[in-house]
Amino acid sequence: MGVPTLGCHCAVCESPDPHDQRTRPSVLLTYAGRNVVIDTTPDFRYQAMRARIDRLDAVVYTHGHADHVLGLDDIRPYNLRRRGPIPIYAAAETWLTLRRQFAYVFDDALPESTVPLVETHTIEGPFDLFDVKMIPVPALHGSGSVLGFRFGRAAYLTDFSRVPEASKPLLEGLDDFILDALRYVPHPTHSSVEQSLALVRELKPKRAWFTHICHDLGHADTNARLPENVRLSYDGLQFEVQL
Numbered sequence: 001m002g003v004p005t006l007g008c009h010c011a012v013c014e015s016p017d018p019h020d021q022r023t024r025p026s027v028l029l030t031y032a033g034r035n036v037v038i039d040t041t042p043d044f045r046y047q048a049m050r051a052r053i054d055r056l057d058a059v060v061y062t063h064g065h066a067d068h069v070l071g072l073d074d075i076r077p078y079n080l081r082r083r084g085p086i087p088i089y090a091a092a093e094t095w096l097t098l099r100r101q102f103a104y105v106f107d108d109a110l111p112e113s114t115v116p117l118v119e120t121h122t123i124e125g126p127f128d129l130f131d132v133k134m135i136p137v138p139a140l141h142g143s144g145s146v147l148g149f150r151f152g153r154a155a156y157l158t159d160f161s162r163v164p165e166a167s168k169p170l171l172e173g174l175d176d177f178i179l180d181a182l183r184y185v186p187h188p189t190h191s192s193v194e195q196s197l198a199l200v201r202e203l204k205p206k207r208a209w210f211t212h213i214c215h216d217l218g219h220a221d222t223n224a225r226l227p228e229n230v231r232l233s234y235d236g237l238q239f240e241v242q243l
């Protein structure tokens with residue numbers, strides 16, 4: 001929902017610390033002069049302005065929930081800049097949702113105004129993205145499913161409630177692991193702080209970054225309680241990873 005959460009006046013929503021202001025979760029991968037985003041949140045336009053993205057080379061989707069896809073319409077300026085479609089990668093299940101939510105994008109009728117131009121790619125296994133191997137990491141998101149992604153010595157896994165045993169080897173030997181930790185209180189479709197800490201202890205990444213954080217977790221307070229190699233991520237956080 002983002003923090004501040006609309007209508008809420010809790011200590012985190014009213015915090016003066018800019019780290020406590022959270023737009024919806026996504027990441028930008030910049031390498032070899034390319035920009036790839038994982039998910040287009042409802043805040044995508046603002047996030048792209050903030051990160052000064054002049055070009056967009058691909059979008060990769062984790063799953064079809066509104067907080068991860070609703071910014072898709074805002075890729076249009078990048079279509080105009082490149083004069084063509086943008087490659088979009090998503091699992092078959094996510095494509096079903098995207099085609100329903102953005103029916104006008106996939107409508108063959110000639111539109112009167114601009115619509116996003118997309119080149120559809122269905123994720124069925126590891127794929128090459130501008131010479132970097134993207135390895136999908138399937139996980140459970142309540143009764144639904146989600147894809148995490150490993151790229152080099154880093155991985156991004158948001159919106160999961162459980163990581164199946166078969167996916168765990170894909171998350172070994174990481175330098176940086178960005179993972180869902182919604183709040184302390186258990187949630188049916190998200191990992192809690194305790195559950196994510198247990199996964200970090202098991203998979204032993206050098207560093208872990210919690211994301212998809214709700215207003216239950218204050219930035220400074222929570223960081224003070226976490227192990228040193230586990231930090232809350234925050235809007236605008238940047239670091240280098242080995243690809």
Ligand SMILES: [Zn+2]
Pocket residue numbers: 005008009010011012013014215
């Ligand atoms: Zn609040």
Ligand SMILES: [Zn+2]
Pocket residue numbers: 063065141159
């Ligand atoms: Zn979700």
Ligand SMILES: [Zn+2]
Pocket residue numbers: 065067068159212
């Ligand atoms: Zn989400």
